[in-house]
Amino acid sequence: MTGNARPQPDMVNAPMTNALSRLLETRDWLMADGATGTNLFNMGLGAGDPPELWNVDHPDRIKTLYGYAVNAGSDIFLTNTFGGNASRLKLHDAQSRVRELNRVGAELGREVADAAGRTVVVAGSVGPTGDIFAPMGPMTHELAVEIFHEQAEGLKEGGADVLWLETISAPEEYKAAAAAFALADMPWCGTMSFDTAGRTMMGVTSAQMVEMVESLPNPPLAYGANCGVGASDLLRTVLGFAAAGSERPIISKGNAGIPKYHDGHIHYDGTPELMAEYAVLARDCGATIIGGCCGTMPEHLEAMHEALTTRPRGPRPTLDEVTTKLGGFSSASDGTGEDDGPKRERRGRRTRG
């Protein structure tokens, strides 16, 4: 197993000074939170409005959102700062407010977590810049590091325990965020979104992500997958992580089913029962940190917490068992294992002068 030979970076050997590391020392599973956007829309957020502005404009609603997760038993919740980087806020002409919006988002989290009466981790959410990297797009490593660093400092200032990178597609972006978090001297977690034939939009497989994560100079405390297509696909990705052999804790944050349209409204078709099943299976697949993503409401989290607390661990499920319990995959292969996906038969590559 090549994963056993991974470098032992300083952070791993450093004293466990953050709340997440301490929880990981004593617990063999942790529950993260559910949806941010879906919940905020239910509270009246307008389509296309940046949720991050609510940290300042409607702090009570944001504390209510954080409270949903804490009350449902979550050990970790993510701050309302997903789109709080300069590149995204610029679309709303709020790029000058990066530091403030992230700081306040984390401060509100700190208040809620500190009042919980148990250890609850405030994870400073960091989402993608939304830009494609050079040479095909405008984003560069240097610029991305600068953008993520600014956000990281705001979250740190507000008291986030860890930073939490999520919904990333491009390995370049993941690496840039890691570099920025090193500059901010913050422990972090980072998940990618595997939504295209079992890979990220940019073609990264679960195995490739593990390789990338283990090669970072400041690897995350935990890594994994969030969002994506459905619960089945997400667990196939988690199984892919586990098969790659790294001992690093795995994060599984899947959507509550698939969005459906009814009479002008959208709702996710995953029931609390299905998400409870997903949570237990995610743990059996090898995930340590388990939560939801889009469509995961308080009632889903409660069902997940109940299941994780009361149901025993089982053996690692096969792909067939995953599909039997949660439904079929969106693609035949996810690009890992012996069948590493379809390929085009092409004439031999010719070189040219």
Added chain:
Amino acid sequence: MSDEEDIILSELNDEDLVAQMMDDLYDGMKEEIEESVQILLERGWEPYNILTEPLVGGMTIVGKDFRDGILFVPEVLLAANAMKGGMAILKPLLVETGAPRMGKMVIGTVKGDIHDIGKNLVSMMMEGAGFEVVDLGINNDVEAYLAALGTEEPDILGMSALLTTTMPYMKVVIDTLAEKGLRDDYIVLVGGAPLNEEFGKAIGADAYCRDAAVAVETAKSFVARKHNQGVAKA
């Protein structure tokens, strides 16, 4: 560089050069595509045939492999960029020679939606397939779409949404078109991560397109149908 297997593009016969161009597109080699387009022009090829055979033909393969999960976004962007290099040479010549148009599309993300990677991919793939694309960018309300439809007179209206909360706005646009009696003047295609076929039907679009490759195939078949109807009416 001095490998004896090196290919001199200008020494390939037409058939081999076309095959090579399709491979070069697949590999995103812009300079080679530009050189090959020039060679075919010098050999007296009609600009329209260069567009349709090696270029659109090559991009069709790229699109299929993208759809099938063999190629991913980075490779597709490179291929589209190579295609764009060839198109830049051909475009003025196509206009000059009065070559038939593939069709024209107006595209943009709907009001409230600022997520544009998917929309950009569709634009690039549509251009790669020879369509003329007018990109309205992000956050378009009904008025913006109507104004563009009026001035650009496209065959196709493309709308994109990434958020479950902005998806319903597509219906607002389609309903407005219907009220004004304009709905049947355009092929309306919709796309975006949270959408599905059922949604496309529910809001009255002509089709939901799962990804950029499907968008191109769907656009081609609808435009062909429209042209056939035109002939039948005439």
